[in-house]
Amino acid sequence: MNEEKLTSKVLTRLNEFNITNTNILLSSPIDLSFDGNYVKGYVVITKDKLAVCTMVLPTNTINYFRGADKGEDLVDNEPGDYDVAVYDIDKLAHVRLDAFIGSNIFCGEYDGEFINIAAFTNRYQQDMNVLYRKLKSFLHGGELVAEEETESEEEEQAEETKKNKRSIFMRTLRYFLRYRLEVIVLMVTYLVSGVINIVWPYLVGKVLFDHVLEKDDAFLSRFNLAGQFMLALLVVAVLMILARVIQSVSNYLQIFVMAKVSSRMSHDIRTDVFDRMSKLSLNFFVNKQTGGLMTRVLSDSDRVREFFIDGLPMIFVHAITIIVTFTVMYRLNWKMALIACILLPLLVFMTVKLRPGLWTLSGKRHRAEKAVTGRANDNLTGARVVKAFGQQDNEIERFRHPSNNLKEAEINIVKLRNRFAILYNMVMEVSSIWIWLVGVFFVLNTHEIELGVLITFVGYVMQLNGPMNFFSWIFRMWSDSINSAERLFEIIDAIPEIQEKEDPVRLTEPKGEIEISNVTFGYKVGRPVLKDINIKVKEGEMLGIVGRSGAGKSTLVNLISRLYDVNEGSIKIDGTDVKDLALKDLRRNVAMVSQDTYIFMGSVAKNIAYGNENATRADIIRAAKLASAHEFICKLPDGYDTIIGASGKDLSGGEKQRLSIARAILADPKILILDEATASVDTQTEKAIQHSLKALVKGRTTLSIAHRLSTLRDADRLIVIDGGRIVEEGTEEELNAIENGIYHNLLELQNKSMALNMDF
Amino acid sequence: MSENNTINMYEKKAEEMTATHMITAEAVFEKTEGGFLSLEYDGKHYDRIKVVRLFPFSDANRYISVREHDGNSEIGIIEDLGQMSEKTQKLIEHQLNLCYFTPVISKIFKIKDEYGYAYFHVMTDKGECKFAINMGSNAVTKLSDTRLIINDVDENRFEIRDVDKLSMKERRMLDLFL
Numbered sequence: 001m002n003e004e005k006l007t008s009k010v011l012t013r014l015n016e017f018n019i020t021n022t023n024i025l026l027s028s029p030i031d032l033s034f035d036g037n038y039v040k041g042y043v044v045i046t047k048d049k050l051a052v053c054t055m056v057l058p059t060n061t062i063n064y065f066r067g068a069d070k071g072e073d074l075v076d077n078e079p080g081d082y083d084v085a086v087y088d089i090d091k092l093a094h095v096r097l098d099a100f101i102g103s104n105i106f107c108g109e110y111d112g113e114f115i116n117i118a119a120f121t122n123r124y125q126q127d128m129n130v131l132y133r134k135l136k137s138f139l140h141g142g143e144l145v146a147e148e149e150t151e152s153e154e155e156e157q158a159e160e161t162k163k164n165k166r167s168i169f170m171r172t173l174r175y176f177l178r179y180r181l182e183v184i185v186l187m188v189t190y191l192v193s194g195v196i197n198i199v200w201p202y203l204v205g206k207v208l209f210d211h212v213l214e215k216d217d218a219f220l221s222r223f224n225l226a227g228q229f230m231l232a233l234l235v236v237a238v239l240m241i242l243a244r245v246i247q248s249v250s251n252y253l254q255i256f257v258m259a260k261v262s263s264r265m266s267h268d269i270r271t272d273v274f275d276r277m278s279k280l281s282l283n284f285f286v287n288k289q290t291g292g293l294m295t296r297v298l299s300d301s302d303r304v305r306e307f308f309i310d311g312l313p314m315i316f317v318h319a320i321t322i323i324v325t326f327t328v329m330y331r332l333n334w335k336m337a338l339i340a341c342i343l344l345p346l347l348v349f350m351t352v353k354l355r356p357g358l359w360t361l362s363g364k365r366h367r368a369e370k371a372v373t374g375r376a377n378d379n380l381t382g383a384r385v386v387k388a389f390g391q392q393d394n395e396i397e398r399f400r401h402p403s404n405n406l407k408e409a410e411i412n413i414v415k416l417r418n419r420f421a422i423l424y425n426m427v428m429e430v431s432s433i434w435i436w437l438v439g440v441f442f443v444l445n446t447h448e449i450e451l452g453v454l455i456t457f458v459g460y461v462m463q464l465n466g467p468m469n470f471f472s473w474i475f476r477m478w479s480d481s482i483n484s485a486e487r488l489f490e491i492i493d494a495i496p497e498i499q500e501k502e503d504p505v506r507l508t509e510p511k512g513e514i515e516i517s518n519v520t521f522g523y524k525v526g527r528p529v530l531k532d533i534n535i536k537v538k539e540g541e542m543l544g545i546v547g548r549s550g551a552g553k554s555t556l557v558n559l560i561s562r563l564y565d566v567n568e569g570s571i572k573i574d575g576t577d578v579k580d581l582a583l584k585d586l587r588r589n590v591a592m593v594s595q596d597t598y599i600f601m602g603s604v605a606k607n608i609a610y611g612n613e614n615a616t617r618a619d620i621i622r623a624a625k626l627a628s629a630h631e632f633i634c635k636l637p638d639g640y641d642t643i644i645g646a647s648g649k650d651l652s653g654g655e656k657q658r659l660s661i662a663r664a665i666l667a668d669p670k671i672l673i674l675d676e677a678t679a680s681v682d683t684q685t686e687k688a689i690q691h692s693l694k695a696l697v698k699g700r701t702t703l704s705i706a707h708r709l710s711t712l713r714d715a716d717r718l719i720v721i722d723g724g725r726i727v728e729e730g731t732e733e734e735l736n737a738i739e740n741g742i743y744h745n746l747l748e749l750q751n752k753s754m755a756l757n758m759d760f
Numbered sequence: 761m762s763e764n765n766t767i768n769m770y771e772k773k774a775e776e777m778t779a780t781h782m783i784t785a786e787a788v789f790e791k792t793e794g795g796f797l798s799l800e801y802d803g804k805h806y807d808r809i810k811v812v813r814l815f816p817f818s819d820a821n822r823y824i825s826v827r828e829h830d831g832n833s834e835i836g837i838i839e840d841l842g843q844m845s846e847k848t849q850k851l852i853e854h855q856l857n858l859c860y861f862t863p864v865i866s867k868i869f870k871i872k873d874e875y876g877y878a879y880f881h882v883m884t885d886k887g888e889c890k891f892a893i894n895m896g897s898n899a900v901t902k903l904s905d906t907r908l909i910i911n912d913v914d915e916n917r918f919e920i921r922d923v924d925k926l927s928m929k930e931r932r933m934l935d936l937f938l
Binding site: 037038066100103122 | 769792793794795796807808816832854857858859860861862877879880881886887888889890891892895912913914915916917935936938
């Protein structure tokens with residue numbers, strides 16, 4: 001992170017303006033000029049000055065972005081001179097940071113005129129945002145403090161661990177080593193089959209042909225079998241059968257243990273990831289595609305397991321097989337060994353050459369597959385719209401394209417694979433014929449080797465193919481699995497943005513007082529949705545929140561239940577900052593009925609009792625009654641046991657909403673948040689729900705967001721949010737009294753249009 | 761009577777919100793000293809305006825929304841930048857180029873993929889660049905079969921206008937994303 005610091009060259013230049021290292025309070029690099037070219041530069045702030053230094057870069061400069069490796073390139077970082085523009089801070093006002101596509105502009109009012117100050121890419125968004133926020137609070141009369149370093153250090157550390165593949169490997173190994181006993185059994189079975197693989201050709205070739213069939217007394221007498229050739233044959237036969245039986249048993253054991261360990265290991269990884277994922281804050285899910293997360297949980301864990309179970313132990317086994325086989329061959333007859341192995345490098349070369357093509361192709365197929373499922377999914381879920389607009393034919397046409405791509409990709413794979421297999425087999429055949437030929441030549445002409453040795457050799461060479469082949473793809477498997485493991489650890493290591501404090505404050509006797517002070521919040525840096533919100537809600541008060549769509553109303557209530565953390569300011573419940581409260585207590589005491597209702601797969605009763613398992617049937621019915629849900633539930637075929645959600649019966653929007661109201665009622669929270677809770681029900685039902693809500697809000701602090709102002713008739717106090725700020729606040733009468741106020745106008749409009757509708 | 765006034769006011773507002781104004785050649789765009797664009801249109805003066813491409817990919821130089829500086833309300837739409845005066849074209853293009861800063865990749869030197877990240881070394885119309893993308897996220901967007909938008913880890917954008925114009929070797933490096 002050295003480059004983020006001011007260089008000596010820029011400091012020397014700044015010296016001319018009496019800006020020195022000692023009086024610089026804030027600085028941030030920038031990298032764009034206003035005519036849209038990359039430059040090198042800095043924004044520097046002292047107590048009374050703001051300086052923007054830029055350097056035009058020659059055309060051959062390489063521009064580096066975050067994560068890019070600049071190791072080998074030795075280039076002059078500062079090939080030019082800095083241009084400096086200096087502004088007096090006391091003439092500066094209303095600074096702002098505008099984020100565009102790929103560029104950001106820092107601008108503000110200077111001496112009454114609005115000016116552009118600096119431009120930069122997203123590379124320095126974070127640095128500039130820190131500078132901007134501090135400068136802004138300084139302009140508002142705050143204290144200007146030097147930058148804190150801690151944040152960037154942490155980041156660096158995170159990046160460090162991410163890159164460290166060895167640690168990833170070791171961490172994954174730990175999952176695997178949990179099953180030590182099973183792993184040992186696996187290793188033993190691998191060894192057994194390895195040993196038998198080596199013994200077999202020797203037994204079948206050298207022993208059977210050269211010693212037994214050739215009636216080699218010297219050899220047989222070693223086993224006290226001199227002269228008893230039939231018996232010797234029998235012994236060899238029994239040995240052969242025995243070897244095969246042992247191999248089968250060990251294979252069986254191997255498959256059995258492997259199935260057990262591998263499914264358990266996948267399970268372990270999966271649960272770890274899922275467990276972690278559910279703890280992460282909402283932001284994480286908003287930023288990632290659900291589909292991508294699904295594959296992470298499901299297929300990545302399998303891929304990791306694959307390498308560690310199928311790959312890793314085989315590395316040892318195959319390596320040993322290769323070494324031992326070569327040694328034995330060499331000991332038997334080194335000339336023959338050399339001749340026999342002459343074609344092996346060709347096989348290795350072929351696999352090394354052709355495999356990567358296969359991988360690219362399978363990657364392509366995978367993506368094509370994704371496109372097809374995506375398209376199909378899109379179409380099936382949107383079937384209603386497709387039919388309503390009569391787009392079936394067009395959709396079929398649109399489906400054809402990705403489907404065609406998939407077809408092509410598959411054909412290509414099969415083509416290449418066939419070519420590969422045919423070539424491979426051919427070379428193998430040729431090499432075995434070659435050994436036979438040369439071997440027979442040796443046997444006939446030189447008597448250096450015998451028939452048995454030749455057969456042993458053919459067996460060995462054939463046997464080498466497997467391990468050789470294995471090594472050609474194991475490296476790919478390794479890197480794939482490390483990739484997958486890394487993606488998994490990214491989740492496992494992700495620090496939830498919403499974290500419970502160690503030793504949190506428990507909320508044993510909640511009163512339900514909310515105090516929001518100076519809250520500023522945005523989902524993305526530099527784009528605040530809420531600005532400087534201050535409001536206090538007393539115990540048992542009902543606060544109505546009014547405002548245009550997109551004004552930040554839902555965001556505000558999301559902050560109270562701490563689905564997100566505020567950027568600036570604080571939110572307190574009963575005098576304690578929500579960040580210090582135990583999440584369990586917070587969630588239990590704050591219930592939200594939001595505009596997007598979610599119905600889980602399960603029965604109606606389970607859905608109402610979600611998060612409240614101990615509720616009795618009577619409780620559930622009472623809650624449903626209060627939410628005006630009881631009536632429609634009675635009409636469902638299986639009453640409260642009707643299965644709803646993804647695979648069950650479909651409910652209408654209003655019905656879902658009433659269920660989630662019932663859910664909140666049953667939860668019996670101290671703070672109730674109604675975010676457009678009655679938006680999708682008809683006026684009559686709304687009346688009924690409102691009636692029950694009236695009973696419900698008693699003794700609770702209620703925040704209610706509504707577009708229909710009639711919903712808020714019972715509110716003790718109202719606030720109007722516009723553009724992220726509270727613009728009006730007071731009782732209904734007070735707000736209505738503001739001539740041309742937003743609330744006043746809205747109310748009049750709604751009353752009027754209602755009256756108009758009545759006329760019809 | 762005042763009630764009717766409010767209704768009228770809202771109706772007017774609603775009308776205003778739904779109306780589409782086309783900005784024609786009569787509008788006067790001017791560069792301010794602070795580096796912004798000002799606009800003289802329909803008898804009103806706006807001292808800082810914002811321009812937004814409505815079809816940034818499919819039709820970058822047509823249908824450009826001209827908005828007040830806070831971005832919240834639209835002043836009007838330029839249907840075709842090519843129909844405006846040369847000076848206006850230059851001013852607006854300059855502004856657009858800055859706001860939609862997307863270097864166009866003309867040559868690929870190297871793409872290395874390693875542990876979930878791909879490292880690019882490319883030549884763009886803004887100079888040589890080295891950047892990294894996250895393979896896990898959808899960093900590469902296919903606008904068509906041959907046009908790509910690549911987002912680096914900071915969401916800086918790079919564009920490949922036409923994959924077919926690249927050499928065989930470059931395309932092979934890109935194969936990972938096609």
